[in-house]
Amino acid sequence: MTASSVPAQLTSACGGVRAAVKADAVGGTVPSYVAAPTSTREAGAVLRAAAGLGLAVVPRGGGTRLDWGTPPRRCDLVVETRLMDTVLEHAVGDLVVRVQAGVRLDGLAEVLGRAGQRLALDPPAGGGTVGGLIATGVAGPLRLRFGSPRDLLIGVTMVRADGTVARAGGKVVKNVAGYDIGKLLAGSYGTLGLITEATFRLHPRPPAAAYVSLACPDAEVAAAALLTAAGSALAPAAAELDWPGQDAPVSVSVLLEGDVEGVAERAARMCDLLAGEAFSRVLPGPRARGDPPQWWGRGAAATGDGTAVRIAFWAGQLTRVLRAIRAAGTQAGLDPVVGGSAAAGVLHAALPADAPATAVAQFVTGLRAALDDDLPASGAEASPGVQAAAGAPAGAGAEEAGRSATGPRGSVVVLHAPPAVREAVDLWGPVPGVALMRAIKEQFDPEHRMAPGRFAGGI
Amino acid sequence: MTETVAGIDGIAPSNPPPRPAGDLTALTGRMTQICGPDNVITDPQELATYECDGLTSHRCSPGLVVLPESAQQVAEVVRACARARIPFIARGSGTGLSGGALPRTDGVLIVMSRMRRVLAIDPASRRAIVEPGVTNLAVSKAAEPYGLFYAPDPSSQQICSVGGNVAENSGGAHCLKHGFTVHHVTGLQIVTPQGELTWLGDGTGAAPGYDLVGTFIGSEGTLGIVTKIIVKLTPIPEAVTTLLAAFTTMGAGGAAVSAIIGAGILPGAIEMMDALAIEAAEAAVACRYPEGAGAVLIVELDGPAGDVERETAAVRELCTRAGAYEIRAADDAAERAAIWVGRKSAFAAVGRISTAYIVQDGVVPRTALPKVLDRIAELSAESGIRVANVFHAGDGNLHPLVLFDDGDTVMAAAAEKVSGAILDLCIEHGGSITGEHGVGVDKAKYLPRMFGADDLDTMQMVRCAFDPEWLCNPGKIFPTPRLCGEVPGVRRGPHPLVAAGLLDQF
Numbered sequence: 027m028t029a030s031s032v033p034a035q036l037t038s039a040c041g042g043v044r045a046a047v048k049a050d051a052v053g054g055t056v057p058s059y060v061a062a063p064t065s066t067r068e069a070g071a072v073l074r075a076a077a078g079l080g081l082a083v084v085p086r087g088g089g090t091r092l093d094w095g096t097p098p099r100r101c102d103l104v105v106e107t108r109l110m111d112t113v114l115e116h117a118v119g120d121l122v123v124r125v126q127a128g129v130r131l132d133g134l135a136e137v138l139g140r141a142g143q144r145l146a147l148d149p150p151a152g153g154g155t156v157g158g159l160i161a162t163g164v165a166g167p168l169r170l171r172f173g174s175p176r177d178l179l180i181g182v183t184m185v186r187a188d189g190t191v192a193r194a195g196g197k198v199v200k201n202v203a204g205y206d207i208g209k210l211l212a213g214s215y216g217t218l219g220l221i222t223e224a225t226f227r228l229h230p231r232p233p234a235a236a237y238v239s240l241a242c243p244d245a246e247v248a249a250a251a252l253l254t255a256a257g258s259a260l261a262p263a264a265a266e267l268d269w270p271g272q273d274a275p276v277s278v279s280v281l282l283e284g285d286v287e288g289v290a291e292r293a294a295r296m297c298d299l300l301a302g303e304a305f306s307r308v309l310p311g312p313r314a315r316g317d318p319p320q321w322w323g324r325g326a327a328a329t330g331d332g333t334a335v336r337i338a339f340w341a342g343q344l345t346r347v348l349r350a351i352r353a354a355g356t357q358a359g360l361d362p363v364v365g366g367s368a369a370a371g372v373l374h375a376a377l378p379a380d381a382p383a384t385a386v387a388q389f390v391t392g393l394r395a396a397l398d399d400d401l402p403a404s405g406a407e408a409s410p411g412v413q414a415a416a417g418a419p420a421g422a423g424a425e426e427a428g429r430s431a432t433g434p435r436g437s438v439v440v441l442h443a444p445p446a447v448r449e450a451v452d453l454w455g456p457v458p459g460v461a462l463m464r465a466i467k468e469q470f471d472p473e474h475r476m477a478p479g480r481f482a483g484g485i
Numbered sequence: 486m487t488e489t490v491a492g493i494d495g496i497a498p499s500n501p502p503p504r505p506a507g508d509l510t511a512l513t514g515r516m517t518q519i520c521g522p523d524n525v526i527t528d529p530q531e532l533a534t535y536e537c538d539g540l541t542s543h544r545c546s547p548g549l550v551v552l553p554e555s556a557q558q559v560a561e562v563v564r565a566c567a568r569a570r571i572p573f574i575a576r577g578s579g580t581g582l583s584g585g586a587l588p589r590t591d592g593v594l595i596v597m598s599r600m601r602r603v604l605a606i607d608p609a610s611r612r613a614i615v616e617p618g619v620t621n622l623a624v625s626k627a628a629e630p631y632g633l634f635y636a637p638d639p640s641s642q643q644i645c646s647v648g649g650n651v652a653e654n655s656g657g658a659h660c661l662k663h664g665f666t667v668h669h670v671t672g673l674q675i676v677t678p679q680g681e682l683t684w685l686g687d688g689t690g691a692a693p694g695y696d697l698v699g700t701f702i703g704s705e706g707t708l709g710i711v712t713k714i715i716v717k718l719t720p721i722p723e724a725v726t727t728l729l730a731a732f733t734t735m736g737a738g739g740a741a742v743s744a745i746i747g748a749g750i751l752p753g754a755i756e757m758m759d760a761l762a763i764e765a766a767e768a769a770v771a772c773r774y775p776e777g778a779g780a781v782l783i784v785e786l787d788g789p790a791g792d793v794e795r796e797t798a799a800v801r802e803l804c805t806r807a808g809a810y811e812i813r814a815a816d817d818a819a820e821r822a823a824i825w826v827g828r829k830s831a832f833a834a835v836g837r838i839s840t841a842y843i844v845q846d847g848v849v850p851r852t853a854l855p856k857v858l859d860r861i862a863e864l865s866a867e868s869g870i871r872v873a874n875v876f877h878a879g880d881g882n883l884h885p886l887v888l889f890d891d892g893d894t895v896m897a898a899a900a901e902k903v904s905g906a907i908l909d910l911c912i913e914h915g916g917s918i919t920g921e922h923g924v925g926v927d928k929a930k931y932l933p934r935m936f937g938a939d940d941l942d943t944m945q946m947v948r949c950a951f952d953p954e955w956l957c958n959p960g961k962i963f964p965t966p967r968l969c970g971e972v973p974g975v976r977r978g979p980h981p982l983v984a985a986g987l988l989d990q991f
Contacts, residue, residue, distance in 0.1 A: 209699025
């Protein structure tokens with residue numbers, strides 16, 4: 027394909043348009059064109075042109091998670107944000123930063139760090155952009171304290187499938203004017219439009235950090251340690267788990283941040299807490315260090331081009347979830363690397379690229395079945411005095427206090443996998459509210475041209 | 486007898502056009518079947534008690550009131566309304582300050598206060614499941630035995646409902662550090678505007694698919710009715726200290742705030758009140774704030790004991806350097822409450838020094854506060870309208886209380902003008918027209934000053950996905966409704982590329 031075969035509608039909309047090459051493939055489909063707009067306005071023009079040409083569009087930031095989700099049914103145009111990489115406004119006194127979506131996270135961290143601030147999100151490193159971070163909704167260990175990208179996003183600019191530019195939120199943290207479209211875009215995998223700008227709320231960068239780590243003999247001890255740490259008043263920023271194989275010990279590490287004196291104090295207290303009676307089987311005892319363990323924050327990046335499964339659950343279920351993962355692995359003849367923000371209710375199970383596809387599929391479906399069973403065993407209990415406060419007839423309440431009252435309690439999602447695995451298993455599993463999601467998609471992209479088929483519910 | 490909805494600026498009362506009352510009479514029987522006769526109100530005097538929420542300047546008696554007791558009943562009520570094409574509006578505790586629960590004479594008001602059970606608490610997971618009528622404070626009370634609390638704390642937390650908090654994405658004094666409702670809710674069971682019960686999210690905060698929980702929170706009751714809420718619970722901080730610092734000027738108080746934030750300290754709360762607000766609070770609750778204060782700052786620090794101790798010392802030092810002439814520290818819960826009582830009573834307290842007032846809820850970037858406060862003082866001086874200022878100094882969320890004489894229509898109009906000018910000021914400085922109270926009916930006319938037509942159109946696309954029939958709390962937030970009937974793929978007018986001269990169409 028030669029440059030002259032790129033339609034004039036695209037080249038007149040945007041200076042940086044070229045014919046695609048094999049390396050631009052998305053989920054096995056090589057697009058026809060790649061556009062690199064330099065501004066929101068130009069991005070709008072590109073998408074408008076694409077709409078006129080009926081092209082299917084996939085946004086791309088650093089391309090680090092382009093293989094996440096189901097491969098899109100169609101991909102004609104990749105719109106990349108690499109030329110929209112400006113930090114537009116860093117209001118230091120207000121702890122707010124506004125950036126173009128193509129800004130790389132490592133570059134942003136540097137800029138913010140110079141002012142003693144940070145965007146309190148720590149996804150696995152690797153060249154990702156702000157836009158990709160929002161679109162995939164990935165979080166790292168700091169999830170325990172600060173949440174995921176949507177929790178720190180206070181403003182967004184997007185381009186809709188038809189080229190319309192739309193803004194929501196703003197530059198201030200307290201803002202409830204209008205609907206929060208930023209929340210809708212977070213984790214949407216590019217299926218609702220292209221994110222071109224984002225505004226985040228920042229935090230002061232803590233001067234000191236300590237990692238209190240220990241090796242536990244089994245899942246139960248590790249779970250108890252993590253939940254104790256997370257429920258304590260020592261305010262940990264993160265509490266992570268690493269279990270590289272069924273015969274390996276389960277490592278646990280808790281991050282404490284703050285000023286130098288405070289961190290030293292709290293680290294000592296955390297060591298005492300975790301060395302207490304409940305964990306007396308743990309030898310040697312917990313140790314505090316200034317650096318993270320080598321496995322810290324790998325997240326889904328642990329597998330490279332293998333299969334990464336994300337398991338979300340209610341944290342109190344941690345022991346049960348860990349056992350279920352091992353059991354499902356054993357039944358499928360697999361030994362996944364398990365780890366993640368266990369105290370925040372998120373774990374990853376990673377399998378190598380050469381694991382047989384049928385085995386991986388069996389692992390995923392087996393795990394889903396195991397976690398779907400037995401919902402009331404969550405440890406949830408009615409609070410004292412609930413009956414007295416009710417004032418409702420027994421009939422109305424009783425049926426609802428059962429299983430249907432609690433709804434779904436977690437998920438098992440295959441984030442990325444080799445093609446053979448993708449064929450063999452449903453990547454997303456059941457999704458609550460999927461009908462509404464489809465209705466939203468119909469509004470935002472009625473022609474289904476934004477990363478069609480990439481998302482949950484066939485969206 | 487039809488009645489147009491009175492006193493709502495900027496919302497065309499005919500959107501959707503009022504329906505004859507006959508439709509509602511027909512529905513009453515069905516509602517009685519669903520909720521029982523004790524939970525259906527038709528008596529005009531009783532209906533009138535629901536005519537407004539916390540925004541008392543806008544009143545409208547509902548056509549019918551129902552008080553369901555279960556999610557199933559709510560679903561059936563909504564289904565009946567949807568079938569009869571009658572609008573419906575949900576109401577929590579009726580404490581909202583933007584008229585979000587303002588009823589319609591042609592509509593049904595669904596009051597959620599009977600659904601007030603804490604259904605379950607899971608302390609190990611730090612989660613609880615509550616019905617929407619549970620009061621905000623009741624959640625924290627229920628969690629307390631487990632060493633946990635529910636962080637969002639609106640000033641009305643003793644009365645306001647968690648369902649209402651979800652609708653408005655409520656914050657409170659401690660949201661600077663602890664976040665707002667959207668940061669503390671991880672799952673919702675809702676009744677869709679078609680009357681279907683469905684879950685959004687699953688309580689983990691990492692559910693697959695679009696973030697419908699985050700989209701629903703803050704949508705002011707226009708996307709459905711929440712029937713169960715999965716909340717996140719937070720470990721109760723080990724230590725809390727509360728400081729009250731008095732300054733002779735607002736400028737000095739503001740400088741102290743800047744210094745605190747600049748030092749990398751993130752207090753649990755930083756509140757500020759000006760002289761007029763202090764005067765009102767004193768008259769109402771005798772809070773005995775330091776005499777002669779041009780401004781008082783309330784700073785609350787929470788966290789591990791050692792950290793709080795060090796931060797408290799640092800804050801004291803910074804306040805003193807900024808010119809604080811008196812600093813009080815609370816040594817126990819009673820003293821803490823004594824410091825807060827003045828701030829918490831501020832809104833109601835201005836009733837002591839003025840017969841009527843408008844509460845605003847604007848936000849400006851914190852660094853713009855000094856300029857904006859000066860400008861508000863100017864507006865006040867120019868118009869002769871007094872403005873008492875109470876605000877969340879840490880995040881720039883202002884609550885100017887614009888005071889006027891109830892009987893004086895000229896003064897009322899001037900107060901309205903000052904109020905609007907303050908919102909314009911907020912927008913000018915890159916802020917927001919509402920930080921926590923919501924748009925409702927009160928600020929709908931200002932929304933287009935903050936967002937363009939395409940922005941509002943995009944938001945309303947979400948509305949169309951949930952509520953294409955426009956029956957779910959219609960007429961709130963958006964001054965101009967968007968038609969949902971646009972058929973995908975059908976073009977109106979020339980193809981854009983034809984219009985742009987880039988294509989010929991044959």
